[in-house]
Amino acid sequence: MQPAPVLEKHLVFKPIVTGQGDGKGAAAGKTGMQTVEQKKLQETAKGDLFYVQIIGDGKTKExxxxxxxxxxxxxxxxxxxxxxxxxxxxxxxxPIVDSDPITAMAGLGYSYKSSYYLTGHRFTHLNTSLLLIKAVMPQTGESPEHVSDSEDVVNGQLVDPSGSYLIQASIRVQDGSKVELMNRATAELMNLKETLKGVVDLEVGDRLAMDTRVR
Amino acid sequence: MPLTALYHVPHPPSTATSPLSSILNALYSTYSVSDLSASSSATPPTLFHRLLRSPSDPQRHLQILFLPHLSPDTIVATTAHPSSQPPTLNPNAKPKVCLRIPAGPGNSETFTQLVLTKMGTLWQQRQVLTMVQGQVMKFGDFVVRLGELRQVGGGGEHAGRGVAVEVVWVADEGWSQGDGQDERELEADGDTAGKEALSAFWSGLKMDQWKGVREVIGSDGVGGWLEILRLRT
Incomplete structure (x- = not known):
């Protein structure tokens, strides 16, 4: 299959945490008005918080x-x-319909942090999606909601000044709890790794480098 | 411009029968409404609604609503973020739609699972409601949709949570003719006339035996539903 051009603007959002964590129940503690129900809710509100991204598909030459x-x-x-x-x-x-990304995420309790573009091509082989991309910084002063076209992005400042590409081979499995599906997908990825040996050596990514949790 | 009145008639725990039959009897006997449920031009109402609350102070609500007769998309709404208003608990803050998601297992259901499992620190589920026995009927300038609200899960498996009634008044064309200031005045007159007509329509049903009825009247039908479905704080 012919490669498909990729141009994505990634907006990074971080959860806004108020009145909990270190100051858990701070406001209620001051007034002594915290109900049993509120305490129960706060007890269950433990767990990891994650960065979430909004992706905008941009205009590509092709x-x-x-x-x-x-x-x-x-x-x-x-x-x-x-x-x-x-x-x-x-x-x-x-997908979201007719929604402003900043307003949408503010409503969910997330604030905008930064943005970057991914530009490159996506190759498809059997069930595998092979993404060959570079990360580019947006133009200075560009509003988060604006998505530039590919010509502007290509001339932008690279996140990695060496100009090297990132390659990612992946398969989407509908249900990750189905062992047979996971094994088939794993085997297909390993076959692709073998096929590409000598051209590009595919390795497992660093788990912590791909950590999306808020520290 | 159509105006919408929404009513929630609670189902008192001490009463065995739902208010639904009482409201239907009143509609048929008072106004001789015509049932449109079998007609292809009007869809009987159905809905699926989740209410979530932030565990932190000040508390906010997140609502995820699928209401196909008003929107093909799933509606996500929140009360304004504390950073944009004085940080005081305001359970009466009006919900605002913040995003819409195409309905379907790959979209809105994935979003719901994401909120429940990966945003659980920010949002705690409070109530899940669905609607059964939805009906739609017409009387003159009024279109009425109603159905029984049922709670799903949370220990109140399929417990009746009362009846939701939507009455839409479609303005007579005379109210929207004209231009400029005249048009605005006519619209304002139309709003007033519409509100009076809707209030009179409901009063005519004589639902006084049901206590705790809530009413929301306005031009934003979705906003009205979001307010009326917030049965918990």
Whole structure:
């Protein structure tokens, strides 16, 4: 299959935490008005917080997108690598309709932090998606909601000044709890790794470098 | 411009029968409404609604609503973020739609699972409601949709949570003719007339035996539903 051009603007959002954590129940403590129900809620409100991204599809030279389409992108912390020779993690990509990304995420309790572009090509081989990309900084002063076209992005400042590309081979499995599906996907990725040996050596990514949790 | 009145008639725990039959009897006997449920032009109402609350102070609500007769997309709404208002608990803050997600297992259901499992520190589920026995009927300028609200899970498995009634008043064309200031005045007059017509319609049903009825009237039908479905704090 012919490679498809990729141009994505990634907006990074961080959860806004108020009145909990170190100051858990601070406001209620001051007034002594905290109900049993509130305490119960706060007790259960323990767990990791994650960065979430909004992705805008941009106009590419070959593509013909009229306007940016936005989607929410979630990537979980990769599972601990045991016997499986690949990285596996929960992923979710959810399209949003006619919504301003900053307002949408503010409503969910997230604040905008930064943005970057990914530009390159996506190759498809059997079930595998092979993404060959570079990360580019947006132009100075560019508003988060604006998605530039590919010519502007290509001339932008690279996040990695060496100009090297990032390559990611991945397969989406509908249900990660189905061992047979996971094994088939793993085998396909390992076959691709063998095929590409000598051209590019695919290795398992650093789990902590792919950690999306808020520290 | 159509105006919408929404009512929540609670189901008192001490009463065995739902208010639904009482409201239906009143509609048929008072107004001789025509049932449109079998008609292809009007869809009987159904809904799926989740109410979540932030555990932190000041508390906020997140609502995820699928209401196909008003929107093909799943609606996500929150009360304003504390950073944008004085940080005081305001359970009456009006919900605002912040995003819309195409309905379907790969979209809105994935979003819901994401909120429940990966944003659990920010949002705690409080109530899940669905609607059963939805019906739609017409009387003159009024279109009425109603159905029984049922709670899903949370120990109140399929417990009745009362009846939601939507009455839409479609303005007579005379209210929207004209231009400039005249048009605005006519619209304002139309709003007033609409509100009066809707209030009179509900009063005519004589639902006084049901206590704790809540009413929301306005031009934003979705906003009204979001307010009326917030049965818990």
């Amino acid at each position: 593509g013909n997108n009229d306007a940016a389409k936005w989607s929410i992108q979630f990537r979980d912390l990769p599972e601990v690598v045991q016997k499986r020779p690949v990285t596996s993690r929960l992923v979710a990509d959810i």
